[in-house]
Amino acid sequence: MKNNVQIGLLLLTITVIGIAAYNIYLRETTPPTRSFTEFLSEVRQGEIVSVHLRGGAITGKDHAGRQFATFAPDVASLLPLLLEQQVLITAEAEPVPGIADLFKALLPLLVLFGLWLIFSKKAAQSSVKGASPSARFTSIKGDRVTFKDVAGISEAKAELWEIVEFLKTPTKYSRLGGRIPKGVLLQGAPGTGKTMLAKAIACEASVAFFSMGGSDFVEMFAGVGASRVRELFVEAKKSAPCIIFIDEIDAIGGRRSGGHSSGSNDEREQTLNALLVEMDGFSSGETVIMIAATNRPDILDPALLRPGRFDRQITISLPDVKGRLKILEVHTRKIIAAASINLEEIARSIPGFSGAEIANLVNEAALMAARGNKDAVEMADFEQAKDKIIMGLEEKSIVVSEEDRRLTAYHESGHAIVALMLDETDPLHKITIIPRGRAMGLTQQLPLDERYTYSREYLHNRIKTLLGGRAAEALVFNRLTTGASNDIVAATEIASRVMCEWGMSAALGPVAYRSSEPGYAGESYRDKPHSEMIAQKIDEEVKMLIETCYDQAMTILRKHNTFLHKFAEVLLINETMDAEEVDIVYRSYLKERELERILTEKRGHDDTNIHTSNK
């Protein structure tokens, strides 16, 4: 910075001196001007020896040898007089403003422009330089964010609390030789609170916080990205224990191309390599924890995710109704809300909103109320703000349509109900219709204990469960959608392994057949090459198994049709259901069925009673 100021001052001085010298030069070379009347009288008196005409501009010499300049309003009428007085006349064409003249006229402007250029370039460079970690150092006292401020993502918070503990008392953990985690990768949609969480960790642990955007590293001249990574780490190590937060790490951490690459890729790869080297270069004494955020974990270079680097990955999903309510509660604390405000209702009406969008909603509502000169923010303001935000989101096509939500709810319910009705299968862990990455929803099953062997029954049930989603869609909407494509791939894979790898089909026998797919999980050199006939047989068997499983899934859903509708309804309202909630819904359904059964039995009895009495 100091250097820049000095250079600037020097340039300024040179310019001032230059301009002054130019002015003196002009004064010295330009003859003093005379009025035209004076000039005329001098000509008449024969004082003038020579003149030089240049358009109307006249320069010349008198007898005393003095130079002068003047301007003639009409040169033509002047000529006879000059000739009469025998003045030596030279002339040249009316000057067309030449480049030199233009330059002279513009010189001061050019100088100013040049100065501005130099300064702005310096400023730009200094902002590049100034973005060195120390300049981006975020003081914790500035904006304190605590874990309490981050609402609705308790699972992620619980996992990250451990990091806070590490930072607070590193020795407690390293004492016994344990390795403190180095890197945590937060993955989730924009605005889900990743930055906030990273800051909250630093605040809770009272350590320094360095933050940088991944794209800051790359949009630069060659080699700067890598050197900035090094600077960042030097700075961070000085203030250890601390947290380094890299937002949008995919900007530098995308998969390396390996081999031929364009220039910008080279730069990015250099930066990534520098980052990897720095991450590996910590000594155990330095408690520096890296937290990175991304929305695209799938495109990250695998090297980043290796042990000792970002080996902890925490997914932060969009909040469900309960989460949205909690986030609303946090943000409405800052505004004056009318007593009539029903946060639950608001939370329910904004499916798919991220934390940032909810914060925005509350703020917009407060602004709406202020515009209307209200004393408190009312429900109507929230309505209006919501419409405004949703409109913006629709433009970016982020909003999930109601139709898609319903379809997803039935799809996931289909998985869930098939799983519930089958015996030998993993218990349901979580069902959600909150979009995550490219998936519209998710039904998660967790094995009770690690399974090492799978029974045929279990595998068949797994296929049925996978196909339950598609079956539900077909049953309720009589429509096939692409939503089930992942399920179908997974089901097909299991079915082929059942046939080729695990020898579980009577028609094919317990023989391991080489799968047609290269790099297939079960493939090995021992697998038997097989004839075209066997290949056909395998295909037939796979298809048959899948079709049977699909039919059975469909049968289950038909049988429990009312449950399917109820389940989907609950899912549409709750958006996520954990094992406990599923259990409640399931048991109430069983009770209902039991009641129904007793009633029909009773009715049957009554019927017979009536019959007997009739006899």
Ligand code: ADP
């Ligand atoms: P990300 O880094 O995931 O894009 P941010 O952490 O920058 O998201 O979140 C942006 C803003 O959204 C935060 O400053 C906060 O106001 C709000 N926000 C996001 N998630 C939450 C949350 N879980 N609880 C409270 N506020 C949140």
Ligand code: ZN
């Ligand atoms: Zn599915």
